[in-house]
Amino acid sequence: MYEAVHARPDGDSTVARLALTASEYGYDGIVVRNHGDSPASYDPERIRETYGIDVVTAVEVRAEDPARASGFVGSHREDQTIVLVHGGDPAINRFAVEQPAVDVLAHPMAGDGDFNHVLAREAARNGVRVELSLRRVLRESGGRRVRALGDLRKLRELLDDGDTPFVVSADARSHLQLRAPRELAAVGEVVGLGSASIEEGLAEWQHLTERNRERQSDSFVEPGVRRVETASDPGTDADDGAEGDSDGAAE
Numbered sequence: 001m002y003e004a005v006h007a008r009p010d011g012d013s014t015v016a017r018l019a020l021t022a023s024e025y026g027y028d029g030i031v032v033r034n035h036g037d038s039p040a041s042y043d044p045e046r047i048r049e050t051y052g053i054d055v056v057t058a059v060e061v062r063a064e065d066p067a068r069a070s071g072f073v074g075s076h077r078e079d080q081t082i083v084l085v086h087g088g089d090p091a092i093n094r095f096a097v098e099q100p101a102v103d104v105l106a107h108p109m110a111g112d113g114d115f116n117h118v119l120a121r122e123a124a125r126n127g128v129r130v131e132l133s134l135r136r137v138l139r140e141s142g143g144r145r146v147r148a149l150g151d152l153r154k155l156r157e158l159l160d161d162g163d164t165p166f167v168v169s170a171d172a173r174s175h176l177q178l179r180a181p182r183e184l185a186a187v188g189e190v191v192g193l194g195s196a197s198i199e200e201g202l203a204e205w206q207h208l209t210e211r212n213r214e215r216q217s218d219s220f221v222e223p224g225v226r227r228v229e230t231a232s233d234p235g236t237d238a239d240d241g242a243e244g245d246s247d248g249a250a251e
Contacts, residue, residue: 029054167199
């Protein structure tokens with residue numbers, strides 16, 4: 001299971017510190033989801049070697065309107081493994097679920113944001129994951145926490161009805177805000193989401209990472225088809241996969 005985090009300067013802890021804590025909590029990887037205007041500086045390979053945990057490059061696009069959001073998504077899509085859109089605005093929410101290039105719509109119920117059956121179905125049609133964020137439930141209190149619980153339950157019902165894919169996150173901004181998978185599963189049971197849904201949402205980050213890395217590889221042609229090297233004649237080297245000489249093999 002993977003967790004998605006904000007690292008310094010978007011958060012209070014470095015990527016290395018978050019990776020260390022996440023590995024101690026039993027995560028297999030972390031998704032560094034800093035906003036585009038506050039990128040983190042880190043070496044994913046070095047952190048993997050040091051802490052034995054996968055580090056996924058990502059960006060959370062934050063924009064004032066859909067036109068700007070579209071430009072940011074396009075500029076980050078080839079460089080980042082996972083592209084999220086910072087939701088909470090009705091127009092941005094709609095933009096995100098209509099774009100197959102977007103991987104995740106983050107916290108759609110925050111601020112003045114809203115989500116409905118139409119958006120849930122559109123997200124499912126375009127393969128956009130919707131985030132079930134536990135951030136407000138874990139860190140708010142009193143009436144704010146009650147409202148957060150109501151929003152979370154409403155969102156979960158909409159995703160169920162639309163058969164919409166989703167991810168789960170505590171949206172940690174420091175290593176102190178990270179919670180182990182079993183702790184988040186326990187929270188899920190208490191707030192009515194169920195432990196299985198929490199585990200499914202944490203695992204979806206990993207599934208999304210693996211899919212996108214495959215698509216970014218040189219062998220990828222289109223979903224279900226990849227380029228492979230074949231030996232054209234006995235005793236010769238495998239061909240270079242150039243058009244006309246290589247075979248496309250279904251995955």
